Amino acid sequence: MRNEANHESLRSLRQYATFVVHDLFLGVDVLKVQEVLRYQPMTPAPCADGVIEGLINLRGQIVTAFDVRRRLGLPDRPAESEPMNVVIRADDGAVSLLVDEIGDVIEVDSDDFEPPPETITRAAREVIEGVYKLSDRLLLVLSSEKVLRI
Amino acid sequence: MAAVPPKAVTEKASSGEHPVRLGAADSNIRVSVDLLDSLMNLVGELVLARNQILQFTQTQEDSGFVSASQRLNLITTELQADVMKTRMQPIRVVWNKYPRVVRDLGQAFGKQIELQVEGADTELDKTIIEAIKDPLTHIIRNSCDHGIETPETRVLAGKPAWGRLLLKAYHEGGQVNIEIVDDGAGIDPQKLKQKALQKGRIAPDQAERMTDREALSLIFLPGLSTAAKVTNVSGRGVGMDVVRTNIEKIGGSIDLQSTVGRGTTIKIKIPLTLAIIPALVVACGRERFAIPQVNLLELVRIEPGRDQQIERIQGAPVYRLRGKLLPLIYLDDVLRINSARAERESVNIVVLQADEQTFGLVVDDVQDTAEIVVKPLSKLLKSLAYCAGATIMGDGRVALILDVLGLAQMGGVIGETRQHGTLAFEMQGESAGEKQAVLLFRAGSQERVAVPLALVDRLEEFARERIEMSGGRPVVQYRNKILPLFSLAEFLGRGSGSKLPEKVRAIVFTEGSKRLGVIVDEIVDIVEESIQVRARSSRRGVMGSAVIDGMVTDFVDLQAIIEEVDKSWFGRRREENSGARILVAEPSSFTRGLMRNYLEMEGYRVLEAASSDEAFDRLSRDGADLVVASLDLPEPFELLRRVRTQPELARIPALGLSNMSEEPARYSEEDVQFDDYQLKFDRASMLHSIEKLAHAIELREPAVAAGERA
Numbered sequence: 001m002r003n004e005a006n007h008e009s010l011r012s013l014r015q016y017a018t019f020v021v022h023d024l025f026l027g028v029d030v031l032k033v034q035e036v037l038r039y040q041p042m043t044p045a046p047c048a049d050g051v052i053e054g055l056i057n058l059r060g061q062i063v064t065a066f067d068v069r070r071r072l073g074l075p076d077r078p079a080e081s082e083p084m085n086v087v088i089r090a091d092d093g094a095v096s097l098l099v100d101e102i103g104d105v106i107e108v109d110s111d112d113f114e115p116p117p118e119t120i121t122r123a124a125r126e127v128i129e130g131v132y133k134l135s136d137r138l139l140l141v142l143s144s145e146k147v148l149r150i
Numbered sequence: 151m152a153a154v155p156p157k158a159v160t161e162k163a164s165s166g167e168h169p170v171r172l173g174a175a176d177s178n179i180r181v182s183v184d185l186l187d188s189l190m191n192l193v194g195e196l197v198l199a200r201n202q203i204l205q206f207t208q209t210q211e212d213s214g215f216v217s218a219s220q221r222l223n224l225i226t227t228e229l230q231a232d233v234m235k236t237r238m239q240p241i242r243v244v245w246n247k248y249p250r251v252v253r254d255l256g257q258a259f260g261k262q263i264e265l266q267v268e269g270a271d272t273e274l275d276k277t278i279i280e281a282i283k284d285p286l287t288h289i290i291r292n293s294c295d296h297g298i299e300t301p302e303t304r305v306l307a308g309k310p311a312w313g314r315l316l317l318k319a320y321h322e323g324g325q326v327n328i329e330i331v332d333d334g335a336g337i338d339p340q341k342l343k344q345k346a347l348q349k350g351r352i353a354p355d356q357a358e359r360m361t362d363r364e365a366l367s368l369i370f371l372p373g374l375s376t377a378a379k380v381t382n383v384s385g386r387g388v389g390m391d392v393v394r395t396n397i398e399k400i401g402g403s404i405d406l407q408s409t410v411g412r413g414t415t416i417k418i419k420i421p422l423t424l425a426i427i428p429a430l431v432v433a434c435g436r437e438r439f440a441i442p443q444v445n446l447l448e449l450v451r452i453e454p455g456r457d458q459q460i461e462r463i464q465g466a467p468v469y470r471l472r473g474k475l476l477p478l479i480y481l482d483d484v485l486r487i488n489s490a491r492a493e494r495e496s497v498n499i500v501v502l503q504a505d506e507q508t509f510g511l512v513v514d515d516v517q518d519t520a521e522i523v524v525k526p527l528s529k530l531l532k533s534l535a536y537c538a539g540a541t542i543m544g545d546g547r548v549a550l551i552l553d554v555l556g557l558a559q560m561g562g563v564i565g566e567t568r569q570h571g572t573l574a575f576e577m578q579g580e581s582a583g584e585k586q587a588v589l590l591f592r593a594g595s596q597e598r599v600a601v602p603l604a605l606v607d608r609l610e611e612f613a614r615e616r617i618e619m620s621g622g623r624p625v626v627q628y629r630n631k632i633l634p635l636f637s638l639a640e641f642l643g644r645g646s647g648s649k650l651p652e653k654v655r656a657i658v659f660t661e662g663s664k665r666l667g668v669i670v671d672e673i674v675d676i677v678e679e680s681i682q683v684r685a686r687s688s689r690r691g692v693m694g695s696a697v698i699d700g701m702v703t704d705f706v707d708l709q710a711i712i713e714e715v716d717k718s719w720f721g722r723r724r725e726e727n728s729g730a731r732i733l734v735a736e737p738s739s740f741t742r743g744l745m746r747n748y749l750e751m752e753g754y755r756v757l758e759a760a761s762s763d764e765a766f767d768r769l770s771r772d773g774a775d776l777v778v779a780s781l782d783l784p785e786p787f788e789l790l791r792r793v794r795t796q797p798e799l800a801r802i803p804a805l806g807l808s809n810m811s812e813e814p815a816r817y818s819e820e821d822v823q824f825d826d827y828q829l830k831f832d833r834a835s836m837l838h839s840i841e842k843l844a845h846a847i848e849l850r851e852p853a854v855a856a857g858e859r860a
């Protein structure tokens with residue numbers, strides 16, 4: 001069922017803002033992305049879910065930062081590297097996804113789309129909508145809604 | 151000018167001295183609150199940027215740059231003030247509906263009430279106006295219902311037949327004051343004191359020392375308010391504790407003055423705006439936290455080497471503050487963060503007040519006071535009890551604002567739910583770990599026995615000669631009634647048959663109109679501790695044992711004793727109500743609080759839900775014996791439909807609460823119906839209906855109901 005729905009909405013060309021997390025090449029719908037920022041000083045939120053890395057100040061708006069690595073069940077980011085922020089629009093304001101590296105905005109064809117294989121980890125399957133087979137690599141589509149559901 | 155609408159023309163003509171003033175239609179525009187909020191955010195940011203520029207200016211010599219930045223400074227300050235003003239609304243917005251409310255109430259109660267309004271133009275932040283609407287309505291209702299007397303009574307008392315209710319609002323010292331004054335019967339502090347004593351809220355010696363003013367503030371105690379029917383206070387103050395909680399939630403305070411026969415004045419002080427609050431900035435670990443100043447009592451710093459240090463009771467840290475024990479919470483422990491505590495020599499304690507409880511919060515460093523802008527947190531972080539929001543500090547970093555009440559609950563200083571003085575108390579499970587005041591006494595041998603103070607009505611001493619026998623039991627005449635006495639020593643099988651001493655000490659328990667005196671040897675002490683019952687006892691009359699003050703203490707099973715004396719003590723009501731779980735689905739937190747109050751008084755257990763979805767989730771997860779749903783919910787019938795289609799929930803009785811009596815008729819077309827409808831604020835009918843519905847389910851399926859409850 002989900003497959004059909006996806007095909008319906010993905011028939012045409014779509015644009016994705018891409019980024020790298022650990023060894024994965026991920027993308028979110030470019031229309032959901034508000035902006036991309038360099039590392040921002042972060043205030044931790046003690047006792048919150050481990051996926052929530054902290055709070056950042058985005059021009060006076062307080063934005064919750066999500067660690068995509070933890071959400072996907074990947075190993076933690078090395079201490080010396082600073083994450084980048086992909087700020088996406090969510091229901092109740094902006095939310096930042098912490099990623100390792102920012103990539104380009106790329107255009108993909110729905111013909112290259114496939115649902116995620118069953119073999120990926122459960123944590124990943126929860127949030128990955130599907131895979132685009134690009135010429136040189138695979139682009140995993142991250143659901144901007146599901147990734148925030150914890 | 152031909153295009154000017156006629157309305158504007160007439161206004162221009164009437165305004166006289168301002169011939170070129172624009173009409174109302176031209177000088178006002180509608181702006182969404184979201185836009186104003188975002189404007190305020192941006193101005194806040196501008197202020198930060200300005201601060202940074204000003205700092206930079208100090209290192210610059212260029213006079214042109216310096217004067218430009220000074221101009222920027224001035225403009226920014228003015229801009230900030232003006233943007234703040236855009237959120238203000240006159241209190242008239244709320245007050246407009248009161249003339250009608252008062253007139254209707256007057257008619258309903260057969261009273262003549264004149265409402266006077268002063269200072270309706272006083273401006274308040276929009277969010278605050280929203281927050282005080284319900285509490286104010288409640289107070290006005292109370293004044294009309296219980297304050298102002300009927301015309302006949304008034305004339306007899308030498309007062310004009312028309313009762314006067316005055317609403318007054320004015321600015322003072324950066325706060326808005328609202329006064330609700332009536333010239334009614336007033337509240338008798340003595341009666342309140344008596345009531346509080348009966349309920350075990352205060353100790354007898356406390357009552358004696360209490361000034362009238364202190365006694366009047368007893369009206370804000372939870373649990374004291376409702377059942378006041380028994381006295382002549384006649385229910386005055388129903389839900390006043392809920393009113394106070396709501397006012398305090400927005401950083402305000404409420405005060406009540408009353409003279410018997412002359413009237414009552416209620417004074418509410420609230421901040422102008424919620425958006426900016428004064429706060430104390432503290433540091434713990436590498437982070438800073440803001441504590442709202444309303445919760446702050448004082449700061450204590452313990453230097454190394456001073457005699458007075460932190461002591462521990464069973465591992466729980468306490469500090470002697472002017473001779474009183476102050477429970478301490480370490481912020482780093484509660485939040486599980488790393489701090490520099492070990493390296494610090496001095497200890498910083500921030501003394502805070504949450505509800506009625508004072509406690510000390512140990513932090514690494516106390517930094518500064520600041521006016522902070524409160525920013526809401528995303529839904530994802532709403533579950534953090536210790537956090538009331540966030541703010542942006544001068545350097546642009548985010549700091550969390552601590553919720554003192556939540557912090558106290560996390561630290562175990564106060565319990566999750568407030569104690570209510572009912573006889574059927576649970577010693578394990580929900581109340582474990584809560585602080586509880588217990589009365590320690592000796593009965594029979596040297597063993598220490600305890601009973602929760604909330605259950606105790608009075609401590610009395612009777613001369614031996616006054617004790618008479620009736621039906622083989624000792625009784626004594628007490629307050630014009632016969633008080634059955636009961637020797638605990640005999641019941642516990644310790645030292646039976648011993649002669650009564652010269653002075654007989656007894657603990658008096660009250661439930662409704664019934665009283666029982668339990669004879670004891672000696673009252674030892676009253677302690678307040680979080681009590682863990684270690685061993686449940688199989689001994690008759692003993693509920694279990696706990697360690698209090700380092701000594702093993704038996705807890706009396708009051709229920710067993712009462713049953714021994716009077717099998718009919720609890721009557722029908724208790725048995726039916728005890729433990730029945732009621733889910734209250736109601737969007738207004740104020741009304742929910744009131745309902746909880748009413749229902750818990752009657753011995754029900756209450757689950758709350760703010761929305762249909764939440765109600766359904768709780769029902770599916772926890773179940774309930776009865777659902778009370780407000781028709782104010784966005785989709786009350788949708789909820790009912792969902793409940794009815796679930797096999798395991800379908801038979802739960804449901805009561806619909808509406809604001810207007812004609813409302814249920816409006817919904818008669820719906821395919822599902824509530825089992826009964828009641829008016830929202832009609833307490834007696836609502837409770838009656840709930841009792842009926844709860845009773846019906848027991849008759850229908852006794853086995854299932856009993857099973858669910860076990």
